[in-house]
Amino acid sequence: MKVEGSASQKEFALFQQTFTPIFNNLNAVVTQINNASEDKKPVLMTRYNETLQRLQSEVEKFITPRRSSYVSLFVVSATMQAAENVTDVEKRFALLGDNLKNTVAGKEIASYISYAKVGAIGTDALEFTQNDVNDKPVSLSSFRGKYVLVDFWASWCRPCRAENPNVVKVYNKFKDKNFTVLGVSLDQQKGAWTQAISKDGLTWTHVSDLQFWNNAVAQLYHVQSIPQNFLVDPKGKIVAKDLRGEDLEKKLCEYLGCN
Known part of the structure; x- marks a missing residue:
């Protein structure tokens, strides 16, 4: 008998394989920035921004072919605080299937987007x-x-x-x-x-x-x-x-x- 993981388990393993090195790199660069002298911080900030851009790219590459995967929902949730702006989170969330949007986690992301969009760069200014x-x-x-x-x-x-x-x-x-x-x-x-x-x-x-x-x-x-x-x-x-x-x-x- 051979027992294997589910499709979701395999997708989660792919998530770990793809994103864990990026998160580790981000954390390492942040530590370096915090301990660096002022003259070295610009170079480190460039490295940080490049790593952050890689993260954003990998998010969309992961979720686009897996729109009904609960792992994709997890990826959107786990990376939304690192997004450049809330409109990017909104676009990624829109890619997900209704089965995911209607979950408790999906509704929490929708609530976050609704709140964060107020006054966000790229959105319409609210009339008053x-x-x-x-x-x-x-x-x-x-x-x-x-x-x-x-x-x-x-x-x-x-x-x-x-x-x-x-x-x-x-x-x-x-x-x-x-x-x-x-x-x-x-x-x-x-x-x-x-x-x-x-x-x-x-x-x-x-x-x-x-x-x-x-x-x-x-x-x-x-x-x-x-x-x-x-x-x-x-x-x-x-x-x-x-x-x-x-x-x-x-x-x-x-x-x-x-x-």
């Missing part, structure tokens, strides 16, 4: 309307056709106030190049909010419902810390997020030019 400092309603869609930096901040937030001069600099540099800023404040007191706007020289449009962390727009975008921002392109797509200091200017230079 909130009152400005003159109690006039302002909608994000009213800026369609421009690059818009949706900037979450507050007068009481010291890191936000420290970053404001950089945002002012960038706004002044690019405001005539189809760019603007839409500030969303998590303030509670209108006086403190408007005084900070004036003191910091924030001459763009600002909105708030003065509900602190319960600000409706912050809740909509799952904002849990500030400063936080999202760069929206003229078509309403989020093309970048969490841009600070020189990174903000560099990203705008990519889209709008610096000459």
Whole structure:
């Protein structure tokens, strides 16, 4: 008598054979990065990114011919945190059969995708309307056709106030190049909010419902810390997020030019 493993067992063995060396390599490079001097980190980061790209490639190669395999469901789940963005996870999940999507694990992945898509790069910016400092309603869609930096901040937030001069600099540099800023404040007191706007020289449009962390727009975008921002392109797509200091200017230079 000869007893052999099931088809799923063979597929899991293939998963281990394919992915274990990649995971081990990633972990080893991360350890090296953490212990390396600053001058050696760029080379190690390149190696890390190359290994990560290999991982992404192997995921799709594995699941595409095995769309009804529970091992494919496991592969999507085990690698989704390492994906470059949630849209990649969504595409891979879409390849799976309904028998897998309707499992408990499948529903957990679907829930993760739904949550992670909010504010993710490559997704549509969620529409909102909130009152400005003159109690006039302002909608994000009213800026369609421009690059818009949706900037979450507050007068009481010291890191936000420290970053404001950089945002002012960038706004002044690019405001005539189809760019603007839409500030969303998590303030509670209108006086403190408007005084900070004036003191910091924030001459763009600002909105708030003065509900602190319960600000409706912050809740909509799952904002849990500030400063936080999202760069929206003229078509309403989020093309970048969490841009600070020189990174903000560099990203705008990519889209709008610096000459």
